[in-house]
């Protein structure tokens with residue numbers, strides 16, 4: 001009888017989780033298709049699906065296949081990458097404030113890119129490379145500065161917020177000094193945007209998402225065990241420091257490549273995990289649910305940014321407006337003990 | 342499951358940075374028995390327990406499990422033999438009791454393996470032993486301190502190890518729950534032969550529940566052996582700097598200690614109970 005009770009509870013939690021996951025998948029797919037349909041010219045779903053299937057549809061093949069499709073796919077990939085990177089840090093450090101877009105990792109990428117554009121006057125792939133290296137370097141710097149007999153979450157978060165603020169002022173300084181013709185290129189590194197998405201960016205980011213995403217998924221249970229505290233996790237057979245370094249590399253890699261592709265789309269990393277946690281309930285890994293939420297957030301915000309207002313806004317402006325109130329809310333309740341997802 | 346594992350330390354020294362906490366310690370954990378460790382705050386009990394469960398590398402000396410150097414053994418293999426309930430584990434927000442206890446199954450699971458019938462049976466047995474089956478669906482953060490402590494013990498039980506280490510498993514518990522937890526651990530020891538090592542602060546409970554009592558003072562072994570030989574007025578004085586009276590516990594026949602203190606002794610005459 002008690003076996004049944006145990007199984008019943010587990011099934012109930014699993015059903016809720018599966019329901020939430022299925023709903024998210026449907027929403028992501030639906031938003032994706034809508035994104036491909038709407039724009040200056042409207043194409044019915046049939047045309048869109050035929051373009052995706054590789055058939056030639058006059059007009060739609062170019063507009064959907066070369067303009068809207070890379071934009072939508074890049075949006076999904078960036079959403080997934082930011083969300084995975086964010087939820088990994090939040091889970092590992094047991095704190096929603098520990099997201100890479102709060103603790104300075106994306107700021108490192110932005111500052112380096114803006115520096116490369118306005119001071120070094122480089123362009124194209126070199127900027128992305130600089131951004132990736134800078135994100136990794138910033139993560140390492142924060143890790144080293146907060147390392148003292150292992151890494152303690154709150155110390156890392158405070159140091160990270162400090163570094164984020166410093167990098168932000170570096171960006172402001174660079175922008176004030178920048179030549180006007182550099183500003184449009186530099187702006188993208190401040191508010192993330194899907195404008196001008198190309199297939200080559202899609203390819204690069206999808207390789208990064210596949211590689212780092214697989215690495216994270218293979219560590220998902222160990223990542224969850226880290227939440228019990230270092231001692232309990234290692235008593236359960238987790239190599240704590242090694243697991244931590246592995247998931248940090250994977251998460252920072254995802255954030256860095258996504259930032260290089262789209263710029264820092266504000267708060268997607270920060271919001272996806274907590275939203276996913278509310279939706280699926282406290283059972284199982286948050287990686288996949290958060291990734292779906294991230295993709296959905298970016299797609300919806302980009303649609304809204306393009307069509308919901310009088311003028312067009314980059315996706316990062318819309319997610320910024322969504323995320324800011326939640327950040328304020330978290331900072332207000334941060335005094336409450338033991339905040340986690 | 343009969344416990345045949347052996348564990349001892351050889352000239353074990355442990356340090357945090359420059360500060361040596363445990364110095365040159367030789368001790369043997371008797372297989373299939375209950376060992377309790379007592380000592381003053383900050384004398385190194387938790388540190389010792391962490392090193393004996395592979396959470397901390399020695400600065401010199403060895404911890405030897407089944408004749409092999411513990412720190413050379415793979416983490417997951419060790420975790421199938423030896424479980425530890427740390428002094429302050431953290432429950433993820435909102436997690437259900439059954440899920441938390443299920444995490445104890447990690448050392449028995451492959452990377453992408455699904456939840457097995459064996460895992461389910463182990464979790465159920467652990468919940469049953471700790472009398473927490475009725476709590477299985479509740480969120481851990483909604484439980485009382487005593488209930489939560491039993492759930493953590495259930496997680497350690499689900500790990501199904503032959504050696505089980507517990508760091509102050511009775512803190513935060515009222516007296517009846519303390520007894521309940523210690524009785525439960527004794528059941529586990531008697532029924533399954535699990536070797537139990539725990540840190541306790543209550544000397545009387547430590548003496549009563551131990552087959553083997555270890556007194557640690559400033560990172561050194563002060564005394565080890567049968568509680569009757571270890572819990573003496575001299576030990577209490579030397580380990581805790583406290584004057585006391587030790588007498589026979591009428592319930593268990595084990596020694597029991599009453600602290601004297603500066604204020605409440607009757608003038609020049611303190612009469613033993615028996």
Ligand SMILES: Nc1ncnc2c1ncn2[C@@H]1O[C@H](COP(=O)(O)OP(=O)(O)OP(=O)(O)O)[C@@H](O)[C@H]1O
Pocket residue numbers: 149357362380381382383384385386387388389
């Ligand atoms: N992570 C750490 N880093 C540095 N020093 C530590 C660390 N953990 C413990 N110590 C120090 O090591 C010494 C022994 O600590 P330990 O936790 O082993 O004591 P304990 O006997 O378990 O004490 P208590 O009865 O209070 O739990 C103390 O002086 C403590 O300050």
Ligand SMILES: [Mg+2]
Pocket residue numbers: 386387388428508
């Ligand atoms: Mg301790």
